[in-house]
Amino acid sequence: MANSKLYKGSLTTIILKLLSEHNKMYGYEITQKVKALTKGELQITEGALYPSLHKLESDGLLEVEVAKVDNRLRKYYKLTEKGSKETVSKLEELEQYLATLQALLNPKLSF
Amino acid sequence: MANSKLYKGSLTTIILKLLSEHNKMYGYEITQKVKALTKGELQITEGALYPSLHKLESDGLLEVEVAKVDNRLRKYYKLTEKGSKETVSKLEELEQYLATLQALLNPKLSF
DNA sequence: AATATATACATAAATTTCTTATGCATATAA
DNA sequence: TTATATGCATAAGAAATTTATGTATATATT
Numbered sequence: 001m002a003n004s005k006l007y008k009g010s011l012t013t014i015i016l017k018l019l020s021e022h023n024k025m026y027g028y029e030i031t032q033k034v035k036a037l038t039k040g041e042l043q044i045t046e047g048a049l050y051p052s053l054h055k056l057e058s059d060g061l062l063e064v065e066v067a068k069v070d071n072r073l074r075k076y077y078k079l080t081e082k083g084s085k086e087t088v089s090k091l092e093e094l095e096q097y098l099a100t101l102q103a104l105l106n107p108k109l110s111f
Numbered sequence: 112m113a114n115s116k117l118y119k120g121s122l123t124t125i126i127l128k129l130l131s132e133h134n135k136m137y138g139y140e141i142t143q144k145v146k147a148l149t150k151g152e153l154q155i156t157e158g159a160l161y162p163s164l165h166k167l168e169s170d171g172l173l174e175v176e177v178a179k180v181d182n183r184l185r186k187y188y189k190l191t192e193k194g195s196k197e198t199v200s201k202l203e204e205l206e207q208y209l210a211t212l213q214a215l216l217n218p219k220l221s222f
Numbered sequence: 223a224a225t226a227t228a229t230a231c232a233t234a235a236a237t238t239t240c241t242t243a244t245g246c247a248t249a250t251a252a
Numbered sequence: 253t254t255a256t257a258t259g260c261a262t263a264a265g266a267a268a269t270t271t272a273t274g275t276a277t278a279t280a281t282t
Contacts, residue, residue, distance in 0.1 A: 005120060005208075005240085005241095006119075006239085006240065006241095007118040007119050007120050007121065007208060008117075008118050008119025008120065008238075008239055008240075008267095008268070008269080009116060009118050009119065009238090009239080010118060010212065011239080011240080012239095013216075014212075014215055014216075017215065017216055018215075021218075026259080026260095027259075027260070028257095028258060028259050028260080029259095032258095034215065037214055037215050037218060038211045038214050038215060039214075041207070041211045041214075042211050042215070045241065046259090046260080046261080047240075047242070047243085047261095047263095048240055048241075050260075050261060050262080051239090051240095051261090051262080052239090054261095069259095070248080070249070070258085071247095071248065071249080072247080072248060072249080072258065072259055072260090073247090073248095073259060073260060074258095074260090075259090091216070094212075094216075097116075097118060098209065098212075101121065101125075101205075101209075103148055103149050103150075103152075104125055104128065104129075104145065104148055104149060104153070105124075105125075105128055105202070105205075107132075107148060116269090116270095117268085117269065117270095119239070119240080119267080119268055119269075120267090120268075122268080122269080123268095137230080137231095138231070139229060139231080140230095143229095156269080156270065156271080157230090157231080157232080158232095158233080158234095158269075158270060158271070158272085159268075159269055159270075161231075161232060161233080162232090162233080162268090162269095163268085163269095165232095181229085181277080181278070182277060183229065183230055183231090183276080183277060183278075184230060184231060184276090184277095185229095185231090186230090186231075
């Protein structure tokens with residue numbers, strides 16, 4: 001089954017939401033979690049993920065903690081306080097957008 | 112109220128869906144219809160709309176009919192047969208994505 | 223009469239976000 | 253020894269959008 005294309009803007013929200021539930025995660029873990037939760041429907045590519053994580057970090061929404069497990073590098077990310085607030089507003093923004101889409105695509109239900 | 116940003120890929124689907132319900136529409140009409148249906152939440156900019164319409168036309172999904180009303184130009188767009196089919200698959204694709212997002216953002220509900 | 227707003231089209235430059243293609247390195251399975 | 257999985261990263265290109273302009277007519281406002 002072909003996997004869904006990512007819609008612009010949703011990746012950041014997905015990352016933040018996962019981190020709000022799992023305390024700390026590393027990049028590769030995020031790709032696997034998304035794959036599992038969506039039954040393979042959505043594959044986060046590394047080319048999209050890592051730059052996003054870096055941007056979230058430089059924006060002060062995430063903080064990093066480097067660890068070495070089985071002789072391999074891991075970069076654990078966790079939400080900062082600012083990141084937690086941003087998660088709330090990003091989720092609201094996304095839910096608002098989904099409601100707006102409903103109004104457009106299912107106009108009969110929205111009055 | 113700040114209006115929602117457009118998520119990548121949804122504009123084309125919105126245009127196609129509106130045209131599947133209204134037979135023929137012109138560009139400015141589409142911007143007003145979207146604004147009305149979403150109570151101002153979503154504003155389709157002309158810089159996004161017109162290039163999209165041109166692309167849909169050159170892809171054979173829309174056909175154009177030029178009219179002059181009140182001494183002003185209007186370009187009415189309507190779905191071709193190919194466009195009608197594409198509308199169906201685009202809507203399925205979007206609904207699939209929304210379901211995938213649900214699985215990610217509301218994991219408790221998806222099992 | 224002048225000015226602003228609404229109607230109606232269009233395009234170019236810049237930005238954002240993502241895909242695709244690489245690259246490096248270690249561990250494990252075939 | 254070769255492929256797959258784990259784990260990071262970045263660069264080039266593509267795609268879709270925003271922002272900024274531009275043209276033109278009609279109507280409402282000052």
